[in-house]
Amino acid sequence: MAHHIDVTDLNIYYGDFLAVENVNISIPARSVTAFIGPSGCGKSTFLRSLNRMHEEIKGAHVDGKVIANGQDLYASTVDPVDVRRQIGMVFQRPNPFPTMSIAQNVLAGPRLNSKRMKKSTADDIVEKSLTRAGLWNEVKDRLGRPGSGLSGGQQQRLCIARAIAVEPDVLLMDEPCSALDPISTSVIEDLIHELKTDYTIAIVTHNMQQAARVSDRTAFFNLNGVGQPGRLIEHGPTELVFSNPSEAATEAYIQGRFG
Amino acid sequence: MTSLLTRPAAPSAGPPSLNRPAGRRPLPQGLTAAIWATSGLALATGFLTDLGGARGFGLAWLIAMLVPLASLVFEGRRKATDRFVTVLVVTAFMIAVIPLVSILSTVIAKGAPVLSAEFFTTSMRNVVGEGGGIQHAMLGTLIITGFATLISVPIGLFAAIYLIEYSDGGPTARGLRFLTDVMTGIPSIVAGLFAYALFVLIFGEGIRMGLGGAVALSVLMIPVVIRSSEEMLKLVPNELREASWALGVSRWRTIVKVVLPTALAGIVTGVTLAIARVIGETAPLLIIAGMTDSVNTNPLDGRMATLPVFAYSALMNPGVPPQPSIDRAWGAALTLLIIVMLLNLVARGISYLFSPAQRR
Ligand SMILES: Nc1ncnc2c1ncn2[C@@H]1O[C@H](COP(=O)(O)OP(=O)(O)OP(=O)(O)O)[C@@H](O)[C@H]1O
Ligand SMILES: [Mg+2]
Numbered sequence: 001m002a003h004h005i006d007v008t009d010l011n012i013y014y015g016d017f018l019a020v021e022n023v024n025i026s027i028p029a030r031s032v033t034a035f036i037g038p039s040g041c042g043k044s045t046f047l048r049s050l051n052r053m054h055e056e057i058k059g060a061h062v063d064g065k066v067i068a069n070g071q072d073l074y075a076s077t078v079d080p081v082d083v084r085r086q087i088g089m090v091f092q093r094p095n096p097f098p099t100m101s102i103a104q105n106v107l108a109g110p111r112l113n114s115k116r117m118k119k120s121t122a123d124d125i126v127e128k129s130l131t132r133a134g135l136w137n138e139v140k141d142r143l144g145r146p147g148s149g150l151s152g153g154q155q156q157r158l159c160i161a162r163a164i165a166v167e168p169d170v171l172l173m174d175e176p177c178s179a180l181d182p183i184s185t186s187v188i189e190d191l192i193h194e195l196k197t198d199y200t201i202a203i204v205t206h207n208m209q210q211a212a213r214v215s216d217r218t219a220f221f222n223l224n225g226v227g228q229p230g231r232l233i234e235h236g237p238t239e240l241v242f243s244n245p246s247e248a249a250t251e252a253y254i255q256g257r258f259g
Numbered sequence: 260m261t262s263l264l265t266r267p268a269a270p271s272a273g274p275p276s277l278n279r280p281a282g283r284r285p286l287p288q289g290l291t292a293a294i295w296a297t298s299g300l301a302l303a304t305g306f307l308t309d310l311g312g313a314r315g316f317g318l319a320w321l322i323a324m325l326v327p328l329a330s331l332v333f334e335g336r337r338k339a340t341d342r343f344v345t346v347l348v349v350t351a352f353m354i355a356v357i358p359l360v361s362i363l364s365t366v367i368a369k370g371a372p373v374l375s376a377e378f379f380t381t382s383m384r385n386v387v388g389e390g391g392g393i394q395h396a397m398l399g400t401l402i403i404t405g406f407a408t409l410i411s412v413p414i415g416l417f418a419a420i421y422l423i424e425y426s427d428g429g430p431t432a433r434g435l436r437f438l439t440d441v442m443t444g445i446p447s448i449v450a451g452l453f454a455y456a457l458f459v460l461i462f463g464e465g466i467r468m469g470l471g472g473a474v475a476l477s478v479l480m481i482p483v484v485i486r487s488s489e490e491m492l493k494l495v496p497n498e499l500r501e502a503s504w505a506l507g508v509s510r511w512r513t514i515v516k517v518v519l520p521t522a523l524a525g526i527v528t529g530v531t532l533a534i535a536r537v538i539g540e541t542a543p544l545l546i547i548a549g550m551t552d553s554v555n556t557n558p559l560d561g562r563m564a565t566l567p568v569f570a571y572s573a574l575m576n577p578g579v580p581p582q583p584s585i586d587r588a589w590g591a592a593l594t595l596l597i598i599v600m601l602l603n604l605v606a607r608g609i610s611y612l613f614s615p616a617q618r619r
Pocket of ligand 1: 014017019037038039040041042043044045046057227230
């Protein structure tokens with residue numbers, strides 16, 4: 001079910017501003033690809049262009065191709081709503097729906113799309129998704145309470161549960177652990193490990209150790225200066241990029257000498 | 260190097276003392292309390308005795324000014340300025356509250372004795388002198404404002420949704436915003452004349468109709484609803500929309516199921532304020548809905564009495580003897596206030612039921 005994604009000659013714009021230039025990368029199925037790089041180099045922008053969330057920003061557009069499962073996501077016949085159903089996303093800041101309970105948050109995907117389902121099916125989805133996100137034990141006896149009443153780390157795991165409840169093929173995660181303590185972080189890293197048997201996962205992180213721990217492949221983005229577009233400097237298997245990067249900039253970044 | 264690391268030992272460069280400079284003592288608590296109490300007493304005396312409200316207020320103010328004076332002596336200039344400004348702010352607050360309290364107390368004092376079951380359940384049909392009631396005007400007000408709400412809320416809400424959720428700030432949006440601003444400033448009599456002219460075009464000269472009143476009121480309501488809903492929709496964090504889109508939910512469904520419920524409490528409050536704003540309108544209703552003594556529940560057929568118009572005509576043409584009619588006008592005014600208060604309570608209830616905060 002998981003898709004691999006091929007990106008060719010992708011330029012990403014905010015209005016006239018070219019934010020990310022000429023990306024060519026292949027993201028294999030059933031693996032974790034980490035995007036690293038200094039702040040402002042366009043990691044989030046690139047990630048958001050993979051499920052067409054980018055174009056929701058006023059004036060934002062792309063040119064180039066993003067092919068998932070043989071289908072160009074930016075073809076004129078493709079509905080971005082369908083793309084997002086297949087390519088889910090977890091945001092940097094936890095964003096549970098404040099009007100919904102914990103259970104309703106998990107079911108938000110199907111429910112907001114007015115999918116009819118039996119109560120037992122719904123309960124199954126809630127339990128399965130929350131278990132996978134490592135949250136079930138903490139919330140199982142307060143599923144009816146508002147989702148915004150959880151701690152930040154719990155909210156983030158709730159958002160992950162919500163994203164996997166729609167069973168996407170690809171999961172994009174934008175710094176999912178940046179607001180979390182080490183314990184919640186390791187819960188989520190374990191989850192990523194487990195999810196990769198079924199999903200294609202792309203994760204943005206500022207944490208080198210995390211990239212090394214969770215990812216199979218790593219892509220390094222960089223930018224030459226303020227106002228310049230970000231570029232994909234190099235990408236490859238994580239061990240290789242970390243132990244023997246082919247670009248000097250990558251090595252400098254990974255060793256913490258800048259960025 | 261060393262000069263940076265070692266502190267100069269000069270005695271003059273010690274940190275400034277945080278101790279109160281000599282001669283500055285705290286203001287005795289009892290003194291301020293006593294001054295405030297005397298001031299309040301002067302105010303109360305002014306309103307309750309022959310001294311007169313204005314003189315009482317002036318006296319109270321003069322006494323209150325002793326606090327900054329005392330503070331100048333005891334505490335020094337900075338504290339004294341602070342206390343002086345405090346007195347000014349409290350004064351401004353009192354001045355703002357006086358008309359409100361005065362209106363409320365007068366309306367309650369004069370209107371309450373009139374209220375009775377009979378007052379609410381009879382109309383003025385065939386009533387001369389004492390007796391009679393405002394049933395017809397109450398029903399008229401409820402029907403006309405109800406229809407005005409039915410017309411304004413969808414139009415206003417959809418306009419706000421367009422402005423916030425769909426438009427990209429282009430000419431349509433800018434035009435709409437400009438027109439809303441212009442509409443906000445329309446005098447209510449002009450709204451009434453507009454509705455009248457519109458209905459004359461359709462039904463001919465001399466038309467009187469409850470629905471026309473609703474149209475006139477919605478001209479006044481729509482801009483308020485647009486503005487308040489717009490502000491409320493703006494407050495919904497974009498992250499929630501993105502969260503919904505990222506689940507593969509379409510724009511419209513996101514609006515209906517995520518954005519509107521999140522903003523609902525505020526929107527309801529805005530609509531209530533808009534209703535409260537128009538429910539007391541007299542001039543437009545005088546023109547298009549007219550006045551009658553009997554109950555008329557059909558907004559499409561003929562004159563319809565409303566509370567403000569009833570109060571107006573009961574005062575202007577009281578008949579002989581005039582007192583019962585004037586009493587009824589006060590009763591109608593109080594009823595109007597009560598309706599607005601009930602409306603606020605209902606709105607609060609709805610906001611509470613749908614509030615996103617942690618409830619239960
Ligand atoms: N909504 C926007 N409108 C215009 N420009 C934007 C917008 N969002 C981001 N940018 C610009 O695009 C570039 C890339 O930003 P992006 O958020 O993708 O960086 P990032 O690599 O995710 O950084 P960080 O690590 O800090 O999250 C930056 O120059 C930024 O200023
Ligand atoms: Mg980012």
